[in-house]
Amino acid sequence: MVCDTIVYHPTITRLIKFFDAAAGREKVLRLLQYLCRFLSIEKGGPTKQLERQFLLIRKVLRFLKPLNYLKLASKVYDNKLAGDAFVRYCNVWKNLAFALYLALDQINLLRMLKVISSTSLTGKMIPKWTNQSWLLSLFLGILMNGRKIQIAQRHIDEIKNAKKEGSGKDTDKDEEKKVLATVTKERYSAIRKLLWDSLDSLIVMNNLSYLKLDDGYTGLIGITTSLLGMQDLWKATE
Incomplete structure (x- = not known):
């Protein structure tokens, strides 16, 4: 029991x-x-x-995981009616860049397993391109979430201004509270992801010797x- x-x-x-x-x-x-x-x-x-x-x-x-991100990029691209165009295109290219990062990383895996030999291409250039693809994906994520924060903040300001201008019905006030809570949550999520991507970008820039951490x-x-x-x-x- x-x-x-x-x-x-x-x-x-x-x-x-x-x-x-x-x-x-x-x-x-x-x-x-x-x-x-x-x-x-x-x-x-x-x-x-x-x-x-x-x-x-x-x-x-992570073997074959690039396919997940290619599929995700395709879904975002096909969803032409959803949200802001800048956010949409950043999301598409972010997922494509991350798919490229994971695909190149499979070559790094084969090198580490000694399936392919270590040459100037597989030992130096591929790892460099891998990190550059990851950095590009992170940079696009930062741009995308920066835009999401801007959109959410503008929406929050509009709701707050509408509150000040008119009393409205109780049902409208309840609806406003729900919308405000949702948008505030979206803003928090975007800020969190922006900080997350910014931190990860420090790791990648260090891998590329742009930083000395x-x-x-x-x-x-x-x-x-x-x-x-x-x-x-x-x-x-x-």
Whole structure:
């Protein structure tokens, strides 16, 4: 009886659902990877080796994942009636850039598994193009969410101004409250994603040697964005 209570507990059910998905396992491995990078400033060698192993497993889990983002880009492009045109096009190109990043990363995986040999192309140019594609995707995400914040703020201001100008019916006021709550939530979500993409862009710029951050800082940034990703996936299991 006690065993059944534990097994069928809602939290345990959500936890099973979270780890049952490849995305959930990949996010946990990402957290562990950046935790190892952070700890490497103290521990050195052993944590560096663990970091590489976690990275390799993540790349395996993401095999063929570019197809997901190509499909998502196609869906966003086909939905011509939805939302702001700037947001839509940024979203399309963001997903295409991320699909390219994941596709190039499959070549990095094959190199790490020694399926293909390490040359100047596979060992230097492909990793560089991989990070540049990721950075482009993040930059487009920042632009997209910046625009979303602008649209949401304008909508919030319009609702607040309408409130000041007229009393209206109670039913209208209730509807206004619901709309205001929805738009405020959308603004928060866009701000959160903008900060998330901005933090990840620091990691990529460091990979490309545009910045000179040590492992402690990149580890902390990676831990933060990994937790944000896990939080989103955890909410999706509700």
